Amino acid sequence: MSPSSRTPSGATEASDTPSEADETPALATIGEFGLIERVTRDRVQPPATLLGPGDDAAVVAQPDGRAVACVDVLVEGVHFRLDWSAPEDVGRKAVAANLADVAAMGAVPTGLLVGLAAPRDTPVETLEGLATGMWTEAEVVGVGLVxxxxxxxPTLVVSVTALGSLEGRAPVTRDGARPGDVVAVCGRIGWAAAGLAVLTRGFRAPGVLVDAHRVPTPPYAAGPAAAHAGATAMIDVSDGLLADLGHVAADSGVRIELRRDAFAVPDRLAExxxxxxVDPIDWMLTGGEDHALAATFPAGTTLPAGFVEVGAVVEGEGVVVDGEPYAGAPGWEHFT
Structure with a gap:
């Protein structure tokens, strides 16, 4: 099927001619310190930031003496395309990927560090847009870029490191799932994969799916809520539900059994x-970048708001769907 012969429900074809952007100064014109001044100017740091940008290192309050730390790297042409996503979207996506990892440990975010590498001719407007997106997503959880x-x-690269606090709790790791636990998911799955499929075919609609690829909406508060409820293991669904639950199964030494009928297919995916x-369930099982949370809980646990039971933990190894290994790649993996 080609884009000219058929379009997804409600879709419109993308224009072959990109619109011309207004001319703006390039990075080489203002330099490193000029860029830093532009993206930090007039930004208000939250109370957890004891010392922000401007010195050799930042100082961030960690109330219980431990710091959860994670980092993600986004590379233009691999993780994002600026003809598909606005710079603000890329900035939000870079931050969301890290904040979701903090949530998956059962922690709350306390600060963000950003590494940026860019070609000399990158428009300053693009980099300011990235920074605006980062600050926008950071403000969702009340943290700052410290x-x-x-x-x-030669390539635009965005690296974000997130810090978090466990607030006195033990971290929820990948190795705690036990036979008898239930498996539950919180957040959207399959939406970003559907949006990517639409964009890859040359379309820009349905907008709700394309937007899901551009900017994920992780359930940040669900991570600490799952920890409070007694989650035995938890993971951020970044590479695909089957792939990521495969890490939980391997680290915990168990088998995870999922049921297809437990997944309610959203109307937009079904349309x-x-x-x-495509079978929309395949998007939900293997699509990445929605940054939902998948967790295991002891049987009988009242699941926190938003979590939906989709399977069980049993003796054995690996992840199966309706008792059978999944036919196909379980998700995304770099280099393979």
């Missing part, structure tokens, strides 16, 4: 999938 670094590069020749 510092970072800038370098020249678009036939036009693209």
């Amino acid at each position: 510092g970072g670094d800038v370098a020249s590069s 678009v999938a036939p036009a693209l020749g």
Whole structure:
């Protein structure tokens, strides 16, 4: 099927001619420190930031003496395309990927560090847009961009490091699932994969799916809520539900059994999938970048708001769907 012969429900074809952007100064014109001044100017730091940008390192309050730390790297052409996403979207996505990892440990975010590498001819407007998106997503959870670094590069690269606090709780790791636990998911799954499929075919609609690819909406508060409820293991669904639960199964030494009938297919996925020749459940099982949370809980636990039971933990190894290994790649993996 080609885009000219058929479009997804409600879709419109993308224009072949990109619109011309207004001319703006390039990064080489203002330099490293000029860029830093632009993206930090007039930004208000939250109380947890004891010392923000401007010194050799930031100082961030960690109330219980421990810091949860994670980092994600986004590379233009691999993780994002600026003809598909606005710079603000890329900035939000870079931050969301890290904040979801903090939530998956049962922690709450306390600060963000940003590493940025960009070609000398990158428009300053693009980099300011990235920064605006980062601050926008950071404000969702009440943290700030406390510092970072800038370098020249032939490719635009955004690296974000997130810090978090466990608030006195034990971290919820990947190795705690036990036979008898239930498996539950909180947040959207399959939406970003559907949006990517739409964009790959040359369309820009349905907008709700394309937007899901551009900017994920992780359930940040669900991570600490799951920890409070007694979650035995938890993971951020970044590479695909089957792939990520595979890490939980391997680290915990168990088998995870999922049921197809436990997944309610959203209407928008069900509408678009036939036009693209896809089973929407496949998007939900293997699609990444929604940054939902998957967790295991002892049987009988009252699941926190938003979590839906989709399977069980049993003796054995691996992840199966309706008792059978999944036919196909379980998700995304770099280099393979």
